[in-house]
Structure formats: structure tokens, C-alpha cells
Amino acid sequence: MTTLDLTRGNPNAAPVGAASAPAVAPAVxxxxxxxxxxxxxxxxxxxxxxxxxxxxxxxxxxxxxxxxxxxxxxxxxxxxxxxxxxxxxxxxxxARPEIVTEQISIDGTRKWLLRMPSTGRHDRGAEIETVYIPEEGRGTLCVSSQVGCTLTCSFCHTGTQTMVRNLTAAEIVAQVVVARDRLGDWSGAAPEGAVVPDDGGRFVTNIVFMGMGEPLYNLDGVRDAIEVISDGEGLGLGRRRITVSTSGVVPEMRRLGEETGSQLAISLHAVRDDLRDVLVPINKKYPIAQLMEACRSYPGASNARRITFEYVMLKGINDSPAEARELVRLLKGVPAKINLIPFNPWPGSPYECSDWETIERFSEIVFRAGYASPVRTPRGRDISAACGQLKSDTKRLRAKERLALEAAE
CATH class of the missing domain: 1.10.150.530 (DNA polymerase; domain 1)
Structure with a gap:
């Protein structure tokens, strides 16, 4: 793992051995x-x-x-x-957001801690995390839609962070701009100091709203951001390359489909209401039956545009063959694919990842029922950039900075 601290000394100068970042203005x-x-x-x-x-x-x-x-x-x-x-x-x-740190995983995944411009005397700017995942022939950028999260999903590290505010559409788009700056991924010449991948294919080709926050609790901002990201004369990423993941904000799902035309992903993780109430507490408000009905009526859903169901594999919790069979029954009539996600541990988590044999057995049951059920390869675990691990150091960093600022005054 490599960590670049881009804030020491001159904020526009990179440390020795690292590429310089584009000019930024933390307080605009x-x-x-x-x-x-x-x-x-x-x-x-x-x-x-x-x-x-x-x-x-x-x-x-x-x-x-x-x-x-x-x-x-x-x-x-x-x-x-x-x-x-x-x-x-x-x-x-x-001005772009300030890059506080850039971490590079051994597998090539990059995670940026970004600080948005200051909004007040004692506010050095909200901080969020954005992750770039390089793959053969494509590159996926995982963007955040909120600072913190309103939900408290028990397996997710982001859910332990206090909700601060929604990101504006411009702040969401700025994450894509920063990634393209750092990767030299523009139609013209690469910005000075860009870390341009040398395999010709590791650029931003797909966007997933799977970072910090619940996108459907910031739907206006997400909608406007998608408008900019998908503009053919601008960032130019087609709407079929943009996926919005929700934990199940049922009343906003139809509007998401009608107003954005994006791909939909559901953070499911359980097939019984009693268990999902614990893993994904929003289920108490919008239980599984309501969620599945909203999926069946999602605008544009078809075999060509399947809904992705995300299912984190938790040892002894939700990984039995019986639950795999119930998942198949639950998805009947929904054009779907299932992403099985090995649980990514974080400090203090009460869960463990299912063993590999259990995951394979679960996947086989789902696959034999006719559903694609790939097991998502964990990426960026060594820099806490994997699914469910995002949690910026906003609270700790801002507390330290506030004390220093107040002492100086």
C-alpha cells in the first residue's frame, strides 16, 4: 500500500516520488x-x-x-x-476539491480522501472518500453522495459515521473530475503530474454510486450529477454505465428510474425481514415485500437491463443453502443478477466472512436457478477501500483542525 499525503507544506506540491496534484483551493x-x-x-x-x-x-x-x-x-x-x-x-x-490523501492498493485500486471547499469560519470543508477500481478493459469509479450516512447498516463501516450533509451535484461530479485529473483521463493532454496508467485501458468507464451515503436520500443531487456525467459533450459516460445502489428507499425508486435512466442496484443482504431489520434497518420502514414490488415495477428493467442485488456473505448469518434457495424464490419475476460480496472486515465489526466453500455452494444454488451470481473479488482491502469499508477520517481530522484553528485565534 502507498499513501500520498498531499496537504503538507505547499498544498499544491506533491511529496517526493509522487505526482503533483492539480491546483486546489480548500477555502474558496x-x-x-x-x-x-x-x-x-x-x-x-x-x-x-x-x-x-x-x-x-x-x-x-x-x-x-x-x-x-x-x-x-x-x-x-x-x-x-x-x-x-x-x-x-x-x-x-x-477549483477542484482538495486531495488530502491518495492511497494506492497493491491491486491498483486508488482511494482519495477529498476535502470540499470551506463553508465557514470553523469549517475546513467536509471530507468524503472516492475509490477508483481498475479492471481489464474498464475502470470503475465509486462515488459518494453524502458526507457520512443516515443509515446504520450493521455490517457497513460507513454506517458508523455520523451523517453530516448531502453532497451537491457539483461535489459529486467533482469526484469524477478529480479522478480524471489524477489518471490523465481527458480528451486533451494529461494534466501535469497525472498518474497515467500504462496499460491503455484503466480509465474511468463506469460510475457506481456505492460510496458514502444513501443516494436516494439525495436524489435531486444525484439526478443532476448524472445529467452532467452522462452529457455526451461533457464527461460522456452513458447512463447504462452508471449504477445507483440503494438500501431500499422504496418511495424514490420509481423516480430514480424515470428521471435518471440509470442502472439500479439493491443492497439486499438478507431474505427474511427479521434478519434484514438488523443488517439493513431501513427494512423496518420498507420491508422486503415492498422492496421487491418496487423492483418489479422499476422503469426500464428488463433482461437487457437487469437489476443487481448485492448480498454480503456473513459467516453463519445469511449464508446457508436454505437462504440461497429463498433468494431464488424471492427474485422470481425480476430481471436480476446477484453479486455475492465476501464480507470485508473493519475494526470493531461483529461479523466474519463466510468461508470460501460456503460462498461457492451458495453461488452454485443461485446459478443453477438461472441467475448470474458472480462472487465479487475484494479490491483495495489493504487501504480500506473495499465494499463496506469506506469511512473518512472527517470527525477526527476536523476536530484536530478546529482545535488548532481556535488556538491560533
């Missing part, structure tokens, strides 16, 4: 244009005095430079007039 007084939808870009341009007849064209130009070319400075926007660039530079910024 001017609002950023990064991550905004075209509609919000038009509003920003109007506020900057751009004539109404030019708003659509100028918003298209900005969207291209920001989200297709990865421009980090207004001066790079060569087809935008100098006068307009000057006005925009006076009013807005293109």
Missing part, C-alpha cells in the same frame, strides 16, 4: 463552475452579464472545456473571448 470565496448542469451554467453566465441570446452557446462551450477537456483555468478556453474569460475569472473559480 468565489463559487465554482465545475460540475454544474448546463442550466446552472446558463444561470451563472447570465449573472456574469452574458446576453440572453448567447447563453446556450456559451454554456455549451463551458461544459465542453470543463467536463470534456478538464480545463482547470479559464485561460485554456481558447474559443471563449478574452473579455468573457476575464469576467468569469473575476466572478467564479474552477
Amino acid at each position: 470565496e468565489k463559487p465554482s463552475l465545475l460540475g454544474l448542469t448546463r442550466g446552472r451554467l446558463m444561470t451563472a453566465l447570465a449573472d456574469a452579464g452574458v446576453p440572453e441570446r448567447q447563453l446556450k452557446m456559451r454554456a455549451t462551450q463551458l461544459n465542453h472545456w470543463l467536463h470534456n477537456r478538464g480545463a482547470a483555468d479559464f485561460s485554456a478556453m481558447t474559443n471563449v473571448s478574452k473579455d468573457l474569460r476575464a469576467v468569469l475569472a473575476e466572478t467564479y473559480t474552477l
Whole structure:
């Protein structure tokens, strides 16, 4: 495992032996244009005095430079007039979130602890984690939708962290931008210091909303972020390459399908209400029967667009052959595939991972019933970047920084 601390000394200078990060501004007084939808870009341009007849064209130009070319400075926007660039530079910024640390797993997985711009005197900015998982021919970015989490799933480390707030759509998109910066994954030249993979295929091709937070409790932000991420003239990731995972916020599921067209994943983990009430407490509000009905009516679900059911394998808890057979019965009539996830341990967790023979037996039962049931290979365990392990050091870091700031004042 390699950890790069990008905050010591000059925050824009990388440590010895590491690539430098793009310029960042942890405390930004001017609002950023990064991550905004075209509609919000038009509003920003109007506020900057751009004539109404030019708003659509100028918003298209900005969207291209920001989200297709990865421009980090207004001066790079060569087809935008100098006068307009000057006005925009006076009013807005293109700052990225600050990269606090970058951890690199032995398997190539990268985890970034990102600090959003400050929002107040004693707020150094909310911190969240984002994970990049390289695979042959593809690269998946796991993004966060909230700072902390409102849910308390007992097997998930993120669930032990206090909920702070929703991320804005722009803050969600900014995670994709930071990843592309660090991987040199833009249509133009790679940013200075980018850590460009050398196999030609390890770039961001898929987005999963499986990081910190429950996406459907921030559906407006997630929807707008998907609009930007899927814009063909911007970040350009098709909606079928974007998956939103929910623990089962049933009332918002149809709206997610109708307004985003994204792929759906369900954090299921149990086939009985009494057990799921413990593992995924939101089940007490929306039990399994309601959840499955919402899945059957999810817009666009078909054999070509199957719903993914995530099932973490917990030793002696939910891994029996009887539960595998009940899972098959439960999914009847739903175009589905099942991801079996070996439990990833974290400090203080009350669970253990099922042994490999048990997982294989469970998978075989599901597979013989006609469902794809791959066992997800744990990635980034050595840097706590695997499924269920994300928990930023926000609380600890911010407490230390607040004390230091107050002492200085």
C-alpha cells in the first residue's frame, strides 16, 4: 500500500516520488463552475452579464472545456473571448476539491480522501472518500453522495459515521473530475503530474454510486450529477454505465428510474425481514415485500437491463443453502443478477466472512436457478477501500483542525 499525503507544506506540491496534484483551493470565496448542469451554467453566465441570446452557446462551450477537456483555468478556453474569460475569472473559480490523501492498493485500486471547499469560519470543508477500481478493459469509479450516512447498516463501516450533509451535484461530479485529473483521463493532454496508467485501458468507464451515503436520500443531487456525467459533450459516460445502489428507499425508486435512466442496484443482504431489520434497518420502514414490488415495477428493467442485488456473505448469518434457495424464490419475476460480496472486515465489526466453500455452494444454488451470481473479488482491502469499508477520517481530522484553528485565534 502507498499513501500520498498531499496537504503538507505547499498544498499544491506533491511529496517526493509522487505526482503533483492539480491546483486546489480548500477555502474558496468565489463559487465554482465545475460540475454544474448546463442550466446552472446558463444561470451563472447570465449573472456574469452574458446576453440572453448567447447563453446556450456559451454554456455549451463551458461544459465542453470543463467536463470534456478538464480545463482547470479559464485561460485554456481558447474559443471563449478574452473579455468573457476575464469576467468569469473575476466572478467564479474552477477549483477542484482538495486531495488530502491518495492511497494506492497493491491491486491498483486508488482511494482519495477529498476535502470540499470551506463553508465557514470553523469549517475546513467536509471530507468524503472516492475509490477508483481498475479492471481489464474498464475502470470503475465509486462515488459518494453524502458526507457520512443516515443509515446504520450493521455490517457497513460507513454506517458508523455520523451523517453530516448531502453532497451537491457539483461535489459529486467533482469526484469524477478529480479522478480524471489524477489518471490523465481527458480528451486533451494529461494534466501535469497525472498518474497515467500504462496499460491503455484503466480509465474511468463506469460510475457506481456505492460510496458514502444513501443516494436516494439525495436524489435531486444525484439526478443532476448524472445529467452532467452522462452529457455526451461533457464527461460522456452513458447512463447504462452508471449504477445507483440503494438500501431500499422504496418511495424514490420509481423516480430514480424515470428521471435518471440509470442502472439500479439493491443492497439486499438478507431474505427474511427479521434478519434484514438488523443488517439493513431501513427494512423496518420498507420491508422486503415492498422492496421487491418496487423492483418489479422499476422503469426500464428488463433482461437487457437487469437489476443487481448485492448480498454480503456473513459467516453463519445469511449464508446457508436454505437462504440461497429463498433468494431464488424471492427474485422470481425480476430481471436480476446477484453479486455475492465476501464480507470485508473493519475494526470493531461483529461479523466474519463466510468461508470460501460456503460462498461457492451458495453461488452454485443461485446459478443453477438461472441467475448470474458472480462472487465479487475484494479490491483495495489493504487501504480500506473495499465494499463496506469506506469511512473518512472527517470527525477526527476536523476536530484536530478546529482545535488548532481556535488556538491560533
